[in-house]
Each structure stands twice: as structure tokens, then as C-alpha cells.
Amino acid sequence: MFWDPTFIILIPAIILAAYAQFLVSSRFAHYSKVKSTFGLNGTQLARQLLDNAGLYDIKIERIRGNLTDHYDPKNRIVRLSDTTHNSSSIAALGVVAHEIGHAIQDKEKYVPLIVRNAVVPVAQIGSSLSWIIFIIGLLMVSPVLIRIGILVFSAFVFFTLVTLPVEFNASSRxxxxxxxxxxxxxxxxxxxSVLGAAAMTYVASAATAILQLFRMLFLSGAGRD
Structure with missing residues (x-):
């Protein structure tokens, strides 16, 4: 019932997302085969970089999956995936250093990171619940619910935008x-090359969120006609 021509709005973002995912997969696969001259694997590099930054209390854990690496600021843990923790490839070490960049951002109270962490709960709700509220609002012809849906989704859009400087800065670090x-x-x-491709995925996410918001606004205007 809700299939409509406004879906066309999302096509550029869908193409960008597919291209970004292709870049990440192809570049990571390529540089995963190229061993670094460092002589360190991902876990060893992470520990050395953390210690160099005075972050002796941050733990390193292995997590299942492919490129599921992340820094957990709440528990102060750097989690390295199956593809990076024991690898000494250029790709793996780049990803590991990126996550340490996040840990250092946390230490230095990097403002965009603080803002992003603060809006995470609302953004998680906004990415799913907002459309439910919005569609119910359209069905009930309720301007209030429509506005609430848009407002909640806007929080998710903000999250994707503030994520960009956080990720770019971590890669630079x-x-x-x-x-x-x-x-x-x-x-x-x-x-x-690897981190640049990864950054594209965040750009694609932000673009998708923005275009979805435009689609919501268009549908809300059509719903009032």
C-alpha cells in the first residue's frame, strides 16, 4: 500500500551504498594478502598503541565475525574481529589502528564522539520505531503522529551526520x-585505501538517512492533500 514513486528518491543512496560496500570488500581483500613489515599482528599492535597512549587499562578482546572490530567506550574494551586480531596484513593493522583512534578520542574527550555516544539510544529507536509511528500517522491522518515520526527519525539522521567526523578523525589518527x-x-x-573505502560506507549511510527524511517530508505533505 505504501509503495510509491517517492522510493526513487533513495536510488542514488542505494547505488552509493552498494559501491561503498564493493570498495570495502575488494580493498580489504586485496590488502589482507599484503603482509606488513611491522612484524606485529593486530592484537600486538593494539596493545602497543594503547600503551603508547597511556591507555593501559583498556582491554583487548577477540570478537567473532568479519570486520566487526569496534571500541566499546562503556566497558573500555577494544574488540578485534576474526579477520584482524591475529593478522599482520596491512588491511588488518589499518583497521586496528582506526579502533585505537576511537579509544584515544575517548581519552581526549573528542566532542563529536561525546555527542554521538549521547544520541545513540535515541538513534537506535529512531531508525526503526520512527517509520512505524509515521505510517500509523498516515493511516489515521494524524498530523501529530506524523510529526513525531519525522522528529524521531531526524535524531537518527543527526546520528549518521555526527558519525562522519568521528570516523574520519579516527582514520586520520x-x-x-x-x-x-x-x-x-x-x-x-x-x-x-582501506580506511577511505570504509569511510564511504558512513557517507552512504548518512546520504540514505537524509534522503529517507526527505521522503518522509514529501509523504507527509501528500498525506495532508
Whole structure:
């Protein structure tokens, strides 16, 4: 019932998301086969970078999955995936350094990270519940519910936007950290290629969210006609 021409609005973002995912998969696969000259695996690099930053209390854990690496600020844990924790490839070390970048952001109270962490609960609700509220509002012809749905989804859009500087900054920190440890420029180019592709996925997410918001606004106007 809710299939309509406004879905066309999302096509550019869908194409961008598919392209970004292709870049991540292809570049990570390529540089996963190229071993770094560091002589460290992902876990060893993470520990050394954390210690160098004075973050001795942050633990490192292995987590299942492919590229499920992340920094948990609440529990102060860096979790490394099956594909990075024991790997000494350029791709793996780049991803690991990126996560340490997040840990250092947390230590330095990097404002965009603080803001993003603060809106996470609302954003998680906004990404799913907002459309339910919005559609009910359309069915009941309730301007109040329609506005609530849009407002809640707007929080998710804000989350995707504030995520961009957080991720770009973490990647920038990662490259500086690896460079300061003496990683050769040729290897740094590989790290930059992998992290640049990963950044595209966040750009695609933000673009999708923004276009979804435009679609909501268009549908809400049509619903009042």
C-alpha cells in the first residue's frame, strides 16, 4: 500500500551504498594478502598503541565475525574481529589502528564522539520505531503522529551526520599513529585505501538517512492533500 514513486528518491543512496560496500570488500581483500613489515599482528599492535597512549587499562578482546572490530567506550574494551586480531596484513593493522583512534578520542574527550555516544539510544529507536509511528500517522491522518515520526527519525539522521567526523578523525589518527611507528609510505597508502573505502560506507549511510527524511517530508505533505 505504501509503495510509491517517492522510493526513487533513495536510488542514488542505494547505488552509493552498494559501491561503498564493493570498495570495502575488494580493498580489504586485496590488502589482507599484503603482509606488513611491522612484524606485529593486530592484537600486538593494539596493545602497543594503547600503551603508547597511556591507555593501559583498556582491554583487548577477540570478537567473532568479519570486520566487526569496534571500541566499546562503556566497558573500555577494544574488540578485534576474526579477520584482524591475529593478522599482520596491512588491511588488518589499518583497521586496528582506526579502533585505537576511537579509544584515544575517548581519552581526549573528542566532542563529536561525546555527542554521538549521547544520541545513540535515541538513534537506535529512531531508525526503526520512527517509520512505524509515521505510517500509523498516515493511516489515521494524524498530523501529530506524523510529526513525531519525522522528529524521531531526524535524531537518527543527526546520528549518521555526527558519525562522519568521528570516523574520519579516527582514520586520520590511525594513519598518524602508524606513520609515527615507522610504517613505510607504501604500506600507509594501502591503509589509506582501506580506511577511505570504509569511510564511504558512513557517507552512504548518512546520504540514505537524509534522503529517507526527505521522503518522509514529501509523504507527509501528500498525506495532508
Amino acid at each position: 590511525a594513519k598518524k599513529l602508524l606513520s609515527s611507528m615507522g610504517m613505510p609510505s607504501k604500506e600507509l597508502e594501502g591503509v589509506s
